[in-house]
Each structure stands twice: as C-alpha cells, then as structure tokens.
Amino acid sequence: MARWPSSLLEGHSSLKGYSIAGGRIPILITLRKASDLKPHEETVAEDLRKLVDALRENPVLRHPIIADQRTGIVLDGTHRLAAIKQLKCKFIPSALVDYDDPQITIERWFRQFSGSNLRNLENDLRRLSPKEISRDECEDGLSKRRWYATVESPRSCLAFAVRSQKPYEMARDSHSIEVAARKHGVNIAYQDSKDARPGDAESLIMSTIKIEKKEVVETVKKGKLFPPKSTRHLVPSRPLGGGVPIDWLQGSDFSEAQSRYQEHIQSRKVKRLPEGSWVGSRRYLEEVFLFE
Numbered sequence: 001m002a003r004w005p006s007s008l009l010e011g012h013s014s015l016k017g018y019s020i021a022g023g024r025i026p027i028l029i030t031l032r033k034a035s036d037l038k039p040h041e042e043t044v045a046e047d048l049r050k051l052v053d054a055l056r057e058n059p060v061l062r063h064p065i066i067a068d069q070r071t072g073i074v075l076d077g078t079h080r081l082a083a084i085k086q087l088k089c090k091f092i093p094s095a096l097v098d099y100d101d102p103q104i105t106i107e108r109w110f111r112q113f114s115g116s117n118l119r120n121l122e123n124d125l126r127r128l129s130p131k132e133i134s135r136d137e138c139e140d141g142l143s144k145r146r147w148y149a150t151v152e153s154p155r156s157c158l159a160f161a162v163r164s165q166k167p168y169e170m171a172r173d174s175h176s177i178e179v180a181a182r183k184h185g186v187n188i189a190y191q192d193s194k195d196a197r198p199g200d201a202e203s204l205i206m207s208t209i210k211i212e213k214k215e216v217v218e219t220v221k222k223g224k225l226f227p228p229k230s231t232r233h234l235v236p237s238r239p240l241g242g243g244v245p246i247d248w249l250q251g252s253d254f255s256e257a258q259s260r261y262q263e264h265i266q267s268r269k270v271k272r273l274p275e276g277s278w279v280g281s282r283r284y285l286e287e288v289f290l291f292e
Contacts, residue, residue: 016258017096018265020289022272023237025101027289028069031261032094033254034085037067039078040216044228051083059246065092066235068099073220075099075233089249091257095239099213103236106213109190109229111206113151117184118204122158124180125151130158142209149174152194152205167215168224174208175227190229235286240279242268242291268292 017030055061061084065077074081075097084092097104113121130151133141138150138157147159148170160177162170181188194205211231219226242265251257273279273288 016262018262020237020239023289024287025097025103025235025237027237027239028096029064029239029265030094030096031091031258032067032072034081034090034092037065037072037074037081037092037094038220039074039081039225040220041078041226041230042228043079043082048079048082051079052086055083055087055246060243061093061246061249062243063240064095064242066095066097066238069096071099071217071220073099073216075104075235084246084249087246087250089246090252091249091254093242093244093261097235105234106211106216107192107232107234108208108210109192109232110194111178112189112191113181113186113204113206114189114202115185115187117186118202121181121184121186122153122204124184125158125177128160130160133157133159138207142207145170145209148209149177150207151177152207154202167209167211168219168226170209171211171226171230177206192232237289238284238286239289239291265291
C-alpha cells in the first residue's frame with residue numbers, strides 16, 4: 001500500500017482549508033460551523049444515542065462529514081453532525097464538494113426484515129391493500145413511481161401504490177412500513193442490494209423509490225427532512241481519518257479553531273487507496289484518502 005505525502009493537500013486561496021489534489025472530484029478539507037450545515041435526513045434515535053455515548057467514552061471525531069460547499073447540505077455524516085451538537089460543539093471537520101458534479105449520485109438503501117414476527121408483519125401490511133405483482137414489476141413500478149415501496153418474500157411481492165407524487169410523501173409512506181416492522185420487533189438491516197444475508201432465507205426485502213439530487217435540495221429549502229436512510233449518496237472520492245479531539249470543536253473562536261485544524265491536517269500523512277480497499281472492518285467501493 002503506497003504512502004502518499006501531505007503534498008496531496010493544496011492550500012485553498014479563498015477559503016481556509018486544503019484541497020485534495022488528484023482526486024476524482026474536487027474536495028476541500030476545512031472546518032465549518034455546525035450551524036451552517038443542513039442535514040437532509042432525520043437520524044435513527046438508537047444509532048445517535050450509541051454514537052454520542054461512544055464519543056463521550058472516546059472524545060475524538062474520527063472522520064469529516066461530507067457536505068455541499070455551496071448550500072451546506074450534508075451528504076454523509078448526519079448522525080455525526082447531530083452528535084457533536086448534542087456534545088455542545090460549534091464546529092465540525094468537513095469535506096466540501098460540488099453537489100452539482102454528475103459524478104456524485106444517489107442510490108437507495110434496501111431494508112432486510114428478519115425475525116420471528118415476519119408473518120404478523122406481512123399480515124399487517126396486507127391490510128394496506130397492496131397489489132401482489134411479479135418481481136419484474138416490482139422494480140419497474142418503483143422506477144416509474146407507481147409504487148412508493150415494495151416488500152418481497154420468497155412467496156410474493158407486495159407493491160404499495162403511491163398516494164402523492166411528491167417524493168417527500170413517498171419517503172414518509174415508505175418509512176411507515178419500517179415503523180410497523182419495529183413495532184412488531186422485527187430485525188432491520190440496511191444494505192446496498194436486495195441480496196438476502198446468509199441464513200435469512202425467510203426474510204423480507206423492502207425496496208423504495210430513488211430520490212434525485214434536485215429533490216433533496218428542494219426538500220431542504222422547504223425546511224423538511226426525509227426519514228432516516230432515504231438516500232445513499234455515492235461520492236467517488238472519500239476522505240477518512242484525521243481524528244480531532246471533541247474539545248477542539250467546543251470553543252467560541254471560529255478563526256482560532258480553523259487555524260488549529262489547518263495545522264492539524266497539514267501535519268498528517270495521507271494514503272491514497274484505490275476503490276475496493278478495506279479500512280478497518282469496512283470495504284469502500286470509492287477511492288479513499290486516508291489521513292493518518
């Protein structure tokens with residue numbers, strides 16, 4: 001694995017920070033005021049609680065969030081932003097990108113439902129009068145937005161017809177299925193494909209519509225948040241590492257905090273890792289710039 005010097009970072013003339021040189025897309029590493037950043041999704045309460053507890057135990061924010069440089073919309077890091085706010089932090093390390101870049105795309109998260117109460121959940125879902133369709137019709141109807149969600153089992157595919165053409169409302173209706181699953185005590189796993197996990201032959205797979213970038217921007221402008229895990233942003237270059245102590249982010253002097261963060265980032269070594277590399281226990285499909 002090649003080690004790259006910190007010369008992969010270039011000073012940015014108009015903003016305090018460093019641009020990653022040679023990435024697939026321009027990325028500016030800098031410190032932003034938390035109040036200037038705009039999440040587009042709600043958090044998962046249990047996930048947020050665990051993250052806050054972890055940061056209290058080990059008060060280092062390991063990775064920067066990813067946000068649009070122009071609007072401040074958060075593409076990756078909604079839970080980190082919410083967690084540092086709970087910890088009274090005013091600033092957060094950020095990787096700023098151009099959301100209009102066509103290389104930044106949106107995919108979906110699929111939900112895998114498993115556990116002993118699946119049959120009860122399925123019976124409840126049938127009370128919503130879904131249409132039973134073929135597997136080919138599942139994806140076609142989602143892409144054409146005839147359904148807001150489908151739920152597939154080894155025996156059937158249930159399609160839930162849209163009530164509104166507004167993507168926000170479709171996402172809300174999809175989330176109601178997930179809420180019903182939680183009420184039944186069903187296990188929910190988020191995954192990037194429909195493939196069932198080994199050993200879960202009897203599981204249900206829920207698919208949703210794909211949200212578009214312009215719909216994210218329009219929804220944020222209206223002051224609304226999509227439900228959790230409504231989008232899965234794919235950014236072709238991802239910065240990781242460069243952990244920052246939480247107490248650096250809790251001060252009141254933004255200029256001082258920026259300068260301190262700049263010095264910190266400039267002192268780090270950077271590895272450029274190709275697509276498919278493992279960092280810790282996770283495999284990244286995009287290229288990674290790892291700050292050590």
